[in-house]
Amino acid sequence: xxxxxxxxxxxxxxxxxxxxxxxxxxxxxxxxxxxxxxxxxxxxxxxxxxxxxxxxxxxxxxxxxxxxxxxxxxxxxxxxxxxxxxxxxxxxxxxxxxxxxxxxxxxxxxxxxxxxxxxxxxxxxxxxxxxxx
Numbered sequence: 001x002x003x004x005x006x007x008x009x010x011x012x013x014x015x016x017x018x019x020x021x022x023x024x025x026x027x028x029x030x031x032x033x034x035x036x037x038x039x040x041x042x043x044x045x046x047x048x049x050x051x052x053x054x055x056x057x058x059x060x061x062x063x064x065x066x067x068x069x070x071x072x073x074x075x076x077x078x079x080x081x082x083x084x085x086x087x088x089x090x091x092x093x094x095x096x097x098x099x100x101x102x103x104x105x106x107x108x109x110x111x112x113x114x115x116x117x118x119x120x121x122x123x124x125x126x127x128x129x130x131x132x133x
Contacts, residue, residue, distance in 0.1 A: 002101045002125060010052045011091040012122075017042075017049035019119035030110055037100040041123050044097065052090065059086045101125035 008016070020042045030038070060066075063083045064073035075083055102124050112120075 002103070004099055004101050004125065005096045006099050006122065007094050007096050008122075009091065010048075010093045010095065013045060013048045013095065013097065014052050014091070016119070016122055017045040019115070020045055023113075023115040023119040028116075031106065034102060034106055034110060037102055037123065038120055040100050041120075044099075048095065048097065055090055056087065059083060059090065099123050 020038075024038055024042060028035070060073045060083075063079045063086075064075045066073050100123065102120070104124060107124075
């Protein structure tokens with residue numbers, strides 16, 4: 001299996017996981033190997049995004065008060081800057097993510113729309129990329 005460690009910010013991980021969940025479906029007609037790679041990466045990105053979301057909610061719980069009626073948090077003006085700083089710090093953190101890489105020539109056999117290609121573009125190995133087999 002071709003893999004590569006890629007460094008992503010937590011924001012990139014979060015948005016990639018969202019893009020995968022919104023645009024990749026299990027009933028897509030994909031070659032087995034491509035589907036396997038996408039599903040493994042999707043699982044990993046989703047797990048990482050869930051960890052990020054948990055950390056985000058911890059910040060909200062630490063500084064805010066949840067309005068049970070509309071499920072939204074309210075923050076005192078005195079802590080709003082600190083909340084924003086901690087959220088920025090959280091989403092700016094980087095992580096090395098072991099990614100299963102797809103070779104460009106595998107895409108000849110797949111019919112993907114633009115959103116699906118955007119969702120999996122982080123896992124396409126360029127010819128110059130060094131990947132572990």
